Amino acid sequence: MKHAVTVRNVEARPTAVVAATTTWREFPALWKPMLDEVWACLRAADIHRGCRNVMLYLDDTPRVEVGVELTQPCPLTGNVVSSSLPAGRVAMTVHYGSYAELGAAHDAVIAWCAKENLSRTGVRWEVYGPHDDDPAKVWTEICYQLS
Structure with a gap:
């Protein structure tokens, strides 16, 4: 799948999150309980x-x-704290389709930055569009902060 990459200046966006220091091996088992805790906090409000x-x-x-x-x-x-997505200059793309294919979108941004000689800070994020049972209607915004 082709991912168009653009450079944009973005504003900080407030978030409510659970933060963790983990390993890539452990993270797949952690993210859902972390997200569930945030949504439980929101539903209580x-x-x-x-x-x-x-x-x-x-990092x-x-x-x-x-x-x-x-x-x-x-x-x-509980463990839910206030934070924000960073402001500043980012390289970004939007991935349409299955979450299992998000790696290709990340690879596209990384390759594009290398081709354009743009340095990344190491900070990156994903913003998920609304859930849909049809994977073709699912989208995810991927941003990499630039130096």
């Missing part, structure tokens, strides 16, 4: 929709933040 899921990777350790874009104030409980 009577927020049931309108907050897109996000995963922010701060390759990885130090990660899993949660949602926060579109309205919400009391945060």
